[in-house]
Amino acid sequence: MAESATAPATGPGTPAPVAEATGISKRFGATVALRDARIAVAPGESHALVGRNGAGKSTLVSILTGLQQPDTGTLRFSGEPAPAFGDIDAWRSRVACVYQRSTIIGELTVAENLFLNRQSAGAVQPIRWKQLRRRAEELLGEYGVAVDPAARAKDLTVEQRQFVEIARALSFGARFIILDEPTAKLDARGIGRLFDKLRDLQDQGVAFLFISHHLQEVYDLCGTVTVYRDAAHILTAPVAELGRHALVEAMTGESASTVTATAGRPPVAADATELLTLEGLTLPGACEDISLTVRSGEVVGLAGATASGNVQVGEAIAGLHRAGAGRVSVGGKAVRTGSVPSALTAGVGLVPEDRHLQGLVNNRSVAENATLTVTDQLGPFGTVLPARTRTFARRMIQDLDIKTPGAATAVSALSGGNQQKVVVARALATDPRVLVAIRPTNGVDVKSKEFLLGRIRQVADGGKAALIVSDELDDLQVCDRVLVMFHGRVVAEFARGWKDEDVVAAIEGVSGDTPRATASPASAVPASSGADEHGR
DSSP, X not given: OOOOOSSOOOOTTOOOOSXXXXXXXXXXXXXXXXXXXXXXXXXXXXXXXXXXXXXXXXXXXXXXXXXXXXXXXXXXXXXXXXXXXXXXXXXXXXOEEEOSSOOOXXXXXXXXXXXXXXXXXXXXXXXXXXXXXXXXXXXXXXTTOOOOTTSBGGGSOHXXXXXHHHXXXXXXXXXXXXXXXXXXXXXXXXXXHHHHXXXXXXXXXXXXXXXXXOHHHHHHHOSEEEEEXXXXXXXXXXXXXXXXXXXXXXXXXXXXXXXXXXXXXXXXXXXXXXXXXXXXXXXXXXXXXXXEEEETTEEEEEXXXXXXXXXXXXXXXXXXXOOSEEEEEETTEEEOTTOHHHHHHHTEEEEOSOIIIIIOOTTSBHHHHHTGGGGGGSSGGGXXXXXXXXXXXHHHHHHTTOOOSOTTSBGGGSXXXXXXXXXXXXXXXXOOSEEEXXXXXXXXXXXHHXXXXXXXXXXXXXTOEEEEXXXXXXXXXXXXXXXXXXXXXXXEEEETTXXXXXXXXXXXXXXXXXXXXXXXXXXXXXXXXXXXXXXX
């Protein structure tokens, strides 16, 4: 497809783009972060910005929000030049960003978060709390956000915190909001409600720059998409005119491909060794009477929405939760629940759900992060020898194709996809018999996603077992079987060849005739249907 114009056509009576960047270049030392990049977002538009990790999206966001100055190029808002660098109030009145990691302060109330540093009319005037809550009610009501202004922010759901952040941004007068991976921690219902709210705000003239690695969301929400690759603008086009394969090809520079890990693969032998067994596992408040097995050479998916309890089950296998009842066994030997050392000793490796909160020590190096689970192998008598750490880390960097200047580089300096590879590398460092991967491709680009899922498949192909805990259909496509949880129980099981709509229906609890988990896997869905349904 030919590259389209950067901005919507303008003329008499046509409003200027709410945000327009042209000729933007930015270097950090020898690294070119942006090269003659550009983008234009029309008023009331939902405009997607996509690209692989490291394509330059984050750098562009930092420039659009006034956190960084470009080396070259111009930036305009509604036809006017961007505010002076450092004029925070002026920038806030033009643009705001809702980040994947919430900036809401949990210990403060919703009202206090909405008007942080603006609680009173003057610096020396006392805060009128009733008036503050009333202002908050009016603001939330204006944008249809059903949240109690007196509630503590820490008690809100992820979805509610995002709505509060959006309302706060709008309260400064901004009519251009950047959404950076806003759906990463939402289930399907939460995503639906978020998108409904965004459409309502678009009708009020608010424009959004939507950044996501979930391409289906781009097609569901956005009218225009801009692709960046290798620090440069590649194309801008109407979403309706750009097919998925063409979009992926623009992002990667390669012909689109999909993970076909189960296509043509012989089924796992019925008598294969059971490496992971759950018998009647009950976690108070999360799940009840969960039983499942994962055999040698098998990848099993455990799907479910946020409230299903599937994440807690995966974490319990790795020793993060103590069971109220039931048993976890690895290779036929019981694992003490609630004990991470017991799980590690048994041979369980974990890729946690949130790499920022659970997976990485940001101020430490790639080498230190990647070897946290094997420090006992890096020196005698409890010592850690730097030379052994570097050697071990270099091997893992090569194995996982981690793009980093070196093993000593701070992990915080890497792109999201490479950070996730470090987390996976650490899980694999112990050569686990059972790998538990919770939403393993969360927040990574298309090629990194394909690589990571392929690497998990390799674990099983090597005679081990893998459990993928996720509600992402792309994650589940490498699985030999998929079990679905709903409200703390396993409600369905699907063999290879499952249909997207059947799995989604089971996840959402709206399927009355979904095959039960006790049914024979072969009877769930005809295996021959898979290639047609998934295009694999």
